[in-house]
Amino acid sequence: xxxxxxxxxxxxxxxxxxxxxxxxxxxxxxxxxxxxxxxxxxxxxxxxxxxxxxxxxxxxxxxxxxxxxxxxxxxxxxxxxxxxxxxxxxxxxxxxxxxxxxxxxxxxxxxxxxxxxxxxxxxxx
Amino acid sequence: xxxxxxxxxxxxxxxxxxxxxxxxxxxxxxxxxxxxxxxxxxxxxxxxxxxxxxxxxxxxxxxxxxxxxxxxxxxxxxxxxxxxxxxxxxxxxxxxxxxxxxxxxxxxxxxxxxxxxxxxxxxxx
Amino acid sequence: xxxxxxxxxxxxxxxxxxxxxxxxxxxxxxxxxxxxxxxxxxxxxxxxxxxxxxxxxxxxxxxxxxxxxxxxxxxxxxxxxxxxxxxxxxxxxxxxxxxxxxxxxxxxxxxxxxxxxxxxxxxxx
Amino acid sequence: xxxxxxxxxxxxxxxxxxxxxxxxxxxxxxxxxxxxxxxxxxxxxxxxxxxxxxxxxxxxxxxxxxxxxxxxxxxxxxxxxxxxxxxxxxxxxxxxxxxxxxxxxxxxxxxxxxxxxxxxxxxxx
Numbered sequence: 473x474x475x476x477x478x479x480x481x482x483x484x485x486x487x488x489x490x491x492x493x494x495x496x497x498x499x500x501x502x503x504x505x506x507x508x509x510x511x512x513x514x515x516x517x518x519x520x521x522x523x524x525x526x527x528x529x530x531x532x533x534x535x536x537x538x539x540x541x542x543x544x545x546x547x548x549x550x551x552x553x554x555x556x557x558x559x560x561x562x563x564x565x566x567x568x569x570x571x572x573x574x575x576x577x578x579x580x581x582x583x584x585x586x587x588x589x590x591x592x593x594x595x596x597x
Numbered sequence: 598x599x600x601x602x603x604x605x606x607x608x609x610x611x612x613x614x615x616x617x618x619x620x621x622x623x624x625x626x627x628x629x630x631x632x633x634x635x636x637x638x639x640x641x642x643x644x645x646x647x648x649x650x651x652x653x654x655x656x657x658x659x660x661x662x663x664x665x666x667x668x669x670x671x672x673x674x675x676x677x678x679x680x681x682x683x684x685x686x687x688x689x690x691x692x693x694x695x696x697x698x699x700x701x702x703x704x705x706x707x708x709x710x711x712x713x714x715x716x717x718x719x720x721x722x
Numbered sequence: 723x724x725x726x727x728x729x730x731x732x733x734x735x736x737x738x739x740x741x742x743x744x745x746x747x748x749x750x751x752x753x754x755x756x757x758x759x760x761x762x763x764x765x766x767x768x769x770x771x772x773x774x775x776x777x778x779x780x781x782x783x784x785x786x787x788x789x790x791x792x793x794x795x796x797x798x799x800x801x802x803x804x805x806x807x808x809x810x811x812x813x814x815x816x817x818x819x820x821x822x823x824x825x826x827x828x829x830x831x832x833x834x835x836x837x838x839x840x841x842x843x844x845x846x847x
Numbered sequence: 848x849x850x851x852x853x854x855x856x857x858x859x860x861x862x863x864x865x866x867x868x869x870x871x872x873x874x875x876x877x878x879x880x881x882x883x884x885x886x887x888x889x890x891x892x893x894x895x896x897x898x899x900x901x902x903x904x905x906x907x908x909x910x911x912x913x914x915x916x917x918x919x920x921x922x923x924x925x926x927x928x929x930x931x932x933x934x935x936x937x938x939x940x941x942x943x944x945x946x947x948x949x950x951x952x953x954x955x956x957x958x959x960x961x962x963x964x965x966x967x968x969x970x971x972x
Contacts, residue, residue, distance in 0.1 A: 473606050473607060473632050473633055473634060473635060474606060474632075474634055474635075474826060475634045475647065475648070476603060476604070476605050476606075476632055476634075476650050477603070477727060478601060478602070478603040478680065479601070479854045479927045480601050481598050481599060481601075481927065481951065481952045482598060507598050507599075507601055508598055509598055509599055509600045509601075509679075509681075510598060510599075512762065512764070514762065514764075514767070517764070522600065523600070523679075523681035523682075524681060524682060525601050525680055525681050525682050526682050526694065527682075531957075534958050534959070535957060535958040538956075538957030538958055538959070538960060538961055538962075539957055541961045542957055542961045542962045542963070542964070543957070547964060547966075548966070549954065550925055550927055550952045550953075550954045552854050552856065552925055552927075554634075554648075555603065555650055555680075556634075556648035556649060556650050557648075557649060557650050557651050557652075569651065571696050576724060576856065576958070577856045577925045577956050577957070577958055578925075578954070578956075578957045578958070579924065579925045579953070579954015579955050579956055579957060579962070580954050580955065580962055580964040581913075581952045581953075581954055582906075582910060582913030582914055582917055582918070582952070582953045582954060583909050583910040583913055583951070583952055583953070584909070584913070584966060584967055585913060585964050585965055585966040585967050586913055586916045586917045586964070586965050586967075587913075587917045587954070587955055587962040587963065587964045587965075588917070588962065588963045589917070589922060589955040589960050589961070589962045590960055590961050590962075591922075591923070591959060591960040592959055592960050592961075599951060602852060604729045604802050606802065606826065606827045637887065637889070639887070639889075639892070642889070656832075659833050659834070660832060660833035663831075663832030663833055663834070663835060663836055663837075664832055666836045667832055667836045667837045667838070667839070668832070672839060672841075673841070674829065675800055675802055675827045675828075675829045677729045677731065677800055677802075701731065701833070701849060702731045702800045702831050702832070702833055703800075703829070703831075703832045703833070704799065704800045704828070704829015704830050704831055704832060704837070705829045705830065705837055705839040706788075706827050706828075706829055707781075707785060707788030707789055707792055707793070707827070707828045707829060708784050708785040708788055708826070708827055708828070709784070709788070709841060709842055710788060710839050710840055710841040710842050711788055711791045711792045711839070711840050711842075712788075712792045712829070712830055712837040712838065712839045712840075713792070713837065713838045714792070714797060714830040714835050714836070714837045715835055715836050715837075716797075716798070716834060716835040717834055717835050717836075723856050723857060723882050723883055723884060723885060724856060724882075724884055724885075725884045725897065725898070726853060726854070726855050726856075726882055726884075726900050727853070728851060728852070728853040728930065729851070730851050731848050731849060731851075732848060757848050757849075757851055758848055759848060759849055759850045759851075759929075759931075760848060760849075772850065773850070773929075773931035773932075774931060774932060775851050775930055775931050775932050776932050776944065777932075804884075804898075805853065805900055805930075806884075806898035806899060806900050807898075807899060807900050807901050807902075819901065821946050
């Protein structure tokens, strides 16, 4: 089977956290994103909030560098990546499950602002 | 913002549960699905398991009827729908979050078997 | 970059065509699918047709076998796969572009009928 | 049925074109995007180009304004939207079909650069 991919359009809930991997020297960044759907309520003839989605996003290597240097709390973003679950046990020994999204691509949502973009210089082989 | 849609290709973990809504007489069905990605391990030159995703799926009305009459535990399926989170408190008063997928469409995966299909008769208006 | 994946929920426009590859003995099947969105027209308080999408779908190997033995013209299906373009020249030498979808998974849409499913017997290694 | 959504991660092929609608005073912008998949060739133990996708993208209103003020030819972007087809006749009277994507959200790809983002000021009601 395949990785399960999805795209989330929402807002960054807190400033990204990051660290540098000792083994490779490359970066990893994490943040949480929230997206709330809007739907048209035909009875009241107006738009109302639908369901929400909140999920933890991780970014690696070049994407982590772009996130660390570009994204702040509250930013409207579009995130594309794969979704998976992790199984773990809490302090009481209960089985727990966490959802996480590893991003392939992240961008500021140009429906809600403007961006000035500077492309990475290519890595010389 | 929009509903966050995704497609999951995986296996049904337990027989669907269902009930009939008193208010409308329509059905709702639930089951859990699991999907495990396969990825090519270049070091060992072989395919290995990647991450897994398990998620609860709900189906409503006509789709629930199709699920109830067609899907059994272990079936390989493809599920398309929207993902959202629910917030709740556990017995100790801790804030908890659950992930759920409301399906728009579900089908048996023809990459892993054959199906004989009978279309619904149209509802007379 | 990545393959561009999408899911189409629609109807099969003509009976699948298929052939067997001489080189490997495996199958390939093709059909066209059409999907027409429905949207709520707030001015007239009713549902109307939105845009349509028609695209050619190809299926390979085990999926092709499932398609050949299971799918007929008009069937409501859900198709998940990757979209790509082909460049070609027509008889007048004009540059032309075609869109094609290679399916990863295909199923009958249980929102519009019922299916009886028989799983493939595993291939003995 | 539903709109068919997809996300394309690729490069902008030419500077966006735009115009202002006389009726509403709002903007619409168009550009073409290209995405080429990379896949691992196990026989030669190296990454090679897979299939490509090129498609025309349209953006409306606030998103068009963000595109016009932010996107240049060659920019790496992520585009999320819905795909549909248009039927038309060419000069010889042949039936032709075009594919178009109406974007819901567009962003610069932070895997390939850095962006400085300025959020739109809210519209006073």
